[in-house]
Amino acid sequence: MTHYPAPAQAPLPAPPGAYSSPIPVVRTHLGHAIASEWTKIRTVRSTLWSLGVMFLLVVGIGMLMTGTVGENEYEYSPILSFGLPGVLLGQLCIVTLGVLVITSEYGTGMIRTTFTASPQRGRVLAAKAIVFFLVTFTLSTLACTIVALLNKAALEGRSINRFDGSAEHQVDTASASMGEFLRATVGVGLFMALLGLLSLxxxxxxxxxxxxxxxxxxxxxxxxxxxxxxxxxxxKEKLQEYSMPNLVGQLYGVPIHGDDGGWGLLGLLGLVTAGMLGAAYAVLRGRDV
Known part of the structure; x- marks a missing residue:
């Protein structure tokens, strides 16, 4: 017995007087959430103030430290390490901003509107993390690069007295390798961005x-x-080794304890941050607003 497909039915016409939206209905995706978070992060004053203060602390204190280096230094230190104090203070701004990116919405109740517009909470968290990471990494790396270039211009080539513990000392020429430059710029930028995500x-x-x-x-x-x-x-040594100041100090070549260049501790911070973001995603999905 032959079966023939049922004839296609034409869509029912809209009843007279029914509203028809001129705006096309599209399926939302991660890009829309990212655009929304980008709008939030660049229009909220607390974001601009926090990032602006961080930038001024890193660049301003870095310039101040470089300007105070005398002509004759009696203790050797990497020339890029003079950016360290500014980063140690600037990281506090990143911590504050990373927390406020999400808690400010809980405090004002705006988080309900956010989750109504985007019911997939994992998408909201991913969008916040992506936007915040990129903004923080870009500005931190830019600030550290300005300080590193200033240090190289002002200090590279100087003769520095270096003591090796004996009665005699040797004269070194101050310089910074490409590896040291990358750690003091890209490495520190990654540290700041990961610390911000951990705060988020x-x-x-x-x-x-x-x-x-x-x-x-x-x-x-x-x-x-x-x-x-x-x-x-x-x-004592373990606490010092895994402290945040020691991680930054290793990136600048002036560690408190240990010396692996900072990349190992930076990778560990990345793993901890990923684990905390996973826990945040699980909690965000499982509880009410």
Whole structure:
């Protein structure tokens, strides 16, 4: 027995007086969420202030430190390391901004509007992470590059007295290799961006600005401070080795403990950040707003 397909039915005409939107309906995707987060991050004043202060701290203190280097230095240090103090202060701005990227919406109730417009919460978190990472990495790397170029222009080629522990000393010529330059620019930029993403993840988990900022300040400062009051050498060294200031110090060639160039600790920070973002995604999907 032969079966013939049923004839296609024409769509029913719209009832008289029904509204027909002139705006075409499109399926949303990650690009729309990224565009939305980019609009937020560049129009909110707290973002501009935080990133502006970070940029001024890194560049301004870096220039100040370079300008105070005397003609005769009696202790050798990498010429790019004079950007370290500015980064140690600038990272606090990144921590604050990373938390506020999400907790400010919880505080104002705008997070309900965000999740109504984009019900897929994982997409919202991914968009925030992508936009914040790119903005933070770009500005941090730019600021560090300005300081590194200034250091090279002002200090490279100088004669520096270097003591090796004996009565005699040798005179070195100050210089910076390409590897040192990449660590002090791209490496530090990655550190700042990853630290910001870690702050974002903590903000998602805690949903409270003050609590999340305080927790992140503890992560940044507590290991090194605690090591000052611990007498057991092995514990002291571990706390110093895995502290944030030591990671930045290794990138600049002036570590507190250990010396792997900073890339190993930077990779570890990336793994911790990825794990925290995964936990934030799981919590975000499983709980109410």
């Amino acid at each position: 993840a903590v903000g998602v988990l805690l949903r409270h600005s003050a609590g999340a900022i305080t927790s992140m300040l503890g992560v940044v400062l507590l290991p090194l401070l605690a090591s000052l009051f611990i007498s057991q050498i092995s514990v």
